[in-house]
Amino acid sequence: xxxxxxxxxxxxxxxxxxxxxxxxxxxxxxxxxxxxxxxxxxxxxxxxxxxxxxxxxxxxxxxxxxxxxxxxxxxxxxxxxxxxxxxxxxxxxxxxxxxxxxxxxxxxxxxxxxxxxxxxxxxxxxxxxxxxxxxxxxxxxxxxxxxxxxxxxxxxxxxxxxxxxxxxxxxxxxxxxxxxxxxxxxxxxxxxxxxxxxxxxxxxxxxxxxxxxxxxxxxxxxxxxxxxxxxxxxxxxxxxxxxxxxxxxxxxxxxxxxxxxxxxxxxxxxxxxxxxxxxxxxxxxxxxxxxxxxxxxxxxxxxxxxxxxxxxxxxxxxxxxxxxxxxxxxxxxxxxxxxxxxxxxxxxxxxxxxxxxxxxxxxxxxxxxxxxxxxxxxxxxxxxxxxxxxxxxxxxxxxxxxxxxxxxxxxxxxxxxxxxxxxxxxxxxxxxxxxxxxxxxxxxxxxxxxxxxxxxxxxxxxxxxxxxxxxxxxxxxxxxxxxxxxxxxxxxxxxxxxxxxxxxxxxxxxxxxxxxxxxxxxxxxxxxxxxxxxxxxxxxxxxxxxxxxxxxxxxxxxxxxxxxxxxxxxxxxx
RNA sequence: CGGGGUGUAGCGCAGCCUGGUAGCGCAACUGCUUUGGGAGCAGUGGGUCGGAGGUUCGAAUCCUCUCACCCCGACCA
Numbered sequence: 120x121x122x123x124x125x126x127x128x129x130x131x132x133x134x135x136x137x138x139x140x141x142x143x144x145x146x147x148x149x150x151x152x153x154x155x156x157x158x159x160x161x162x163x164x165x166x167x168x169x170x171x172x173x174x175x176x177x178x179x180x181x182x183x184x185x186x187x188x189x190x191x192x193x194x195x196x197x198x199x200x201x202x203x204x205x206x207x208x209x210x211x212x213x214x215x216x217x218x219x220x221x222x223x224x225x226x227x228x229x230x231x232x233x234x235x236x237x238x239x240x241x242x243x244x245x246x247x248x249x250x251x252x253x254x255x256x257x258x259x260x261x262x263x264x265x266x267x268x269x270x271x272x273x274x275x276x277x278x279x280x281x282x283x284x285x286x287x288x289x290x291x292x293x294x295x296x297x298x299x300x301x302x303x304x305x306x307x308x309x310x311x312x313x314x315x316x317x318x319x320x321x322x323x324x325x326x327x328x329x330x331x332x333x334x335x336x337x338x339x340x341x342x343x344x345x346x347x348x349x350x351x352x353x354x355x356x357x358x359x360x361x362x363x364x365x366x367x368x369x370x371x372x373x374x375x376x377x378x379x380x381x382x383x384x385x386x387x388x389x390x391x392x393x394x395x396x397x398x399x400x401x402x403x404x405x406x407x408x409x410x411x412x413x414x415x416x417x418x419x420x421x422x423x424x425x426x427x428x429x430x431x432x433x434x435x436x437x438x439x440x441x442x443x444x445x446x447x448x449x450x451x452x453x454x455x456x457x458x459x460x461x462x463x464x465x466x467x468x469x470x471x472x473x474x475x476x477x478x479x480x481x482x483x484x485x486x487x488x489x490x491x492x493x494x495x496x497x498x499x500x501x502x503x504x505x506x507x508x509x510x511x512x513x514x515x516x517x518x519x520x521x522x523x524x525x526x527x528x529x530x531x532x533x534x535x536x537x538x539x540x541x542x543x544x545x546x547x548x549x550x551x552x553x554x555x556x557x558x559x560x561x562x563x564x565x566x567x568x569x570x571x572x573x574x575x576x577x578x579x580x581x582x583x584x585x586x587x588x589x590x591x592x593x594x595x596x597x598x599x600x601x602x603x604x605x606x607x608x609x610x611x612x613x614x615x616x617x618x619x620x621x622x623x624x625x626x627x628x629x630x631x632x633x634x635x636x637x638x639x640x641x642x643x644x645x646x647x648x649x650x651x652x653x654x655x656x657x658x659x660x661x662x663x664x665x666x667x668x669x670x671x672x673x674x675x676x677x678x679x680x681x682x683x684x685x686x687x688x689x690x691x692x693x
Numbered sequence: 694c695g696g697g698g699u700g701u702a703g704c705g706c707a708g709c710c711u712g713g714u715a716g717c718g719c720a721a722c723u724g725c726u727u728u729g730g731g732a733g734c735a736g737u738g739g740g741u742c743g744g745a746g747g748u749u750c751g752a753a754u755c756c757u758c759u760c761a762c763c764c765c766g767a768c769c770a
Contacts (some may be wrong), residue, residue: 633731
């Protein structure tokens with residue numbers, strides 16, 4: 120492709136709306152342009168790179184036995200009402216009506232559609248297992264679109280769904296996808312690490328997220344320094360601390376704590392450690408409020424709470440808190456609370472005798488003893504893991520935390536959707552049973568952003584050969600010179616005949632402009648044809664990675680590119 | 694949804710406080726020179742100052758409303 124006749128707009132300065140490295144580079148290099156918040160146009164370079172990612176995904180999915188289909192983005196309300204998610208999904212799901220006021224959804228995902236398809240087409244164990252996938256546009260009205268294509272409202276996703284006869288079969292399907300994901304992210308030039316992940320309130324037994332470490336990552340990954348434990352912080356377990364006896368507690372004492380509301384304020388005011396305070400949080404599960412007790416120096420993991428309760432939960436409003444505790448926010452405590460369930464984190468057992476709110480404005484209680492002064496209805500691990508915690512798996516190492524971009528998620532779903540949408544089969548004995556499902560997602564457009572995020576330097580993108588929109592950037596430094604143009608054309612044809620995609624910079628621009636644009640675009644191999652060198656039969660070859668220039672004879676260019684390409688490709692192929 | 698910020702030429706910005714009819718750099722266009730790391734000189738074109746309403750003789754500037762985009766938060770009592 121000739122740069123002069125294509126559509127390759129570059130930006131000299133970074134647009135002010137972009138902050139993330141990948142966002143800035145994708146805008147500047149002319150991969151994308153923003154249409155509105157969370158909506159992006161893919162320009163030719165971005166679209167080519169995106170299609171390369173898609174091709175890798177397809178190859179690996181097909182190789183793993185998955186079958187490609189394409190489902191509509193627009194979906195009827197009925198399926199969502201059947202699965203129960205019409206009500207669960209909330210405003211994140213884009214809803215609209217047709218001219219007859221029938222309700223539709225712009226699909227945020229496709230479990231409902233695929234399950235109804237399979238339900239109507241597959242009836243026998245003989246037809247199972249099946250693994251179907253698609254690469255398609257998804258819509259989610261994100262609470263806050265961010266970082267360009269990393270969190271968009273319309274984005275491209277590979278979503279796959281497996282249907283098996285039983286849990287064992289689902290495990291096999293799951294593992295095949297897990298392995299395919301590891302291969303395919305590696306091929307994209309990403310260090311994507313699988314991390315144990317939350318299966319959500321919906322249930323499901325196994326789940327891993329594939330995370331690319333990045334500054335702008337929105338997920339917190341916890342990993343052990345001593346063993347191979349890696350997990351999303353959301354689901355990292357906390358081991359129970361040792362219990363401390365409260366047998367010798369002094370009598371309960373009310374203390375005046377005017378305007379001291381937070382743990383820090385009260386701890387400082389009463390000169391006690393936050394670790395000896397009982398933090399009292401009022402949650403609601405949508406129907407009724409309940410209480411969660413947490414040691415003052417620890418944070419509550421809301422996901423763990425939701426799992427323990429079995430429903431989505433949120434912190435209660437100040438009004439509800441007033442109702443439950445009889446006091447304004449900041450003075451809640453478990454002593455004397457009635458009519459609500461009291462959950463307590465295991466860490467509470469290590470307090471023994473503590474300090475907590477008195478359920479009365481501007482008062483706290485000292486010498487609070489567990490069992491003597493209040494009772495706990497249920498104990499559970501509800502604590503948010505912190506860096507420095509002891510590893511819950513090996514018990515030896517300590518945990519550290521990094522941020523990651525979630526590029527893929529594999530999931531054993533179980534029978535939730537097959538039951539709701541009647542995807543059942545008849546087994547060998549003639550019994551009807553629900554299929555056991557798995558689902559497997561890849562944020563394809565986000566993966567592209569992750570590739571840029573991970574592969575760049577201060578001058579621009581440094582594409583891995585597998586995803587690069589073109590293999591070779593051929594710079595004709597003197598388009599007005601017949602010899603240079605002729606030599607460039609020959610190289611262009613030769614490289615293409617050898618199977619490489621080539622971007623030919625034939626623009627009437629100064630060399631400096633071309634060099635800077637080439638650095639920005641970041642194509643792996645650069646061939647520079649200039650007037651001076653050509654006179655002595657020499658041109659120049661540059662690898663984008665190193666930016667080191669090597670003189671080369673035109674006749675040797677193809678062999679050089681071939682050699683490097685083969686070498687590099689082998690590095691990206693597991 | 695809450696808080697903060699920004700909207701002025703294609704891009705990046707100044708002007709706003711203290712009202713007087715819009716400017717800088719880059720880009721674009723023309724000419725000449727230049728041609729291996731974002732050229733020089735000379736010239737040209739381009740702006741509903743996000744939108745609506747108001748105050749005023751007069752509004753980019755002050756006031757009200759509104760829209761868009763960005764950032765932080767939407768979990769700790």
